[in-house]
Amino acid sequence: MNPQQKSNPRGNTYGPVPSRRLGFSLGIDIIPCKTCTFNCIYCQLGPTEKTTIQRRSYYSCSEILSQLKSILSSGQRIDYITFSGSGEPTLNSILGKLIREIKKTTTIPVAVLTNSSLISRKSVREALNAADLVVPSLDAATQDVFLLVNRPHSSLKAQKIIQGLIDFRNEFQGAIWLEVMLVKGINDTPSHIQKLMEAIAEIKPEKVQLNTVIRPPAEKFALQLSMKELERIKNIIGPNCEIIAEFVTKTQTPLSKDLGEAIFSMIRRRPITLSDVSSSLGRNPNEILKCLDSLLKENKIKQVRHKESIYYEPK
């Protein structure tokens, strides 16, 4: 372990958890919470204190691999091993090494969710090249909109990111699902959608996935589009476009007291899904997943599959 590397007291893995896009996804979080190149107005983790573009090896590779091996040996169903979590995963300089080591250990496909900010760097594209599926975001096709929606580190340029995505498309053999987070009145105007479509035509992703602001955002003015508005944009973009926004009906104020205890007391009352907990507590699903994972490890709760959903129940 080098001096920069620390153990993550909460562990670097969470799940596997059911995900609409990826089936049963085992999450790997390799970035300290809210370490990011962006400060998106819609971020469900709150504001980024200080954006950074410096790549570092935050955690020990062997420790992450040993956490992963222990989960793999449990025999649970895992459809994807997914690098995502509470910051930008390409900021971790050992991402490529980790993916290559994982590929030596298992045949389970590896996915990376990235905000695309560093994809113009060859070293980042090389790291992502080791994955089977990359889900990059592109919310802005012009610098003006980029500054409004993603509030990036001052050195980042929208056109350079788009060129990086095009270069990556030409180098990468796996699938690219491009995610676009739409914020009402900010990046959903007809002229901006037209610009996005021009970028998408050059990036040539297998899928375009539209999302909108569902969870409580960093800024109150980051407003969601309705399903009807999303449908209209989906139809403009074309047949490889789908809507992935999961609308929820109720969001309460986040709790300030112990989250694990709050979740456990909900589970004691009735079997619930991840999205039930996340929407009723108004918390980021990644945060909830980590708590659920701890409760599973403590043997307090169990997962039960019912039809298409996974429920959590007391043991």
Ligand code: SF4
């Ligand atoms: S939404 Fe993602 S990319 Fe944007 S600030 Fe939050 S963690 Fe970073």
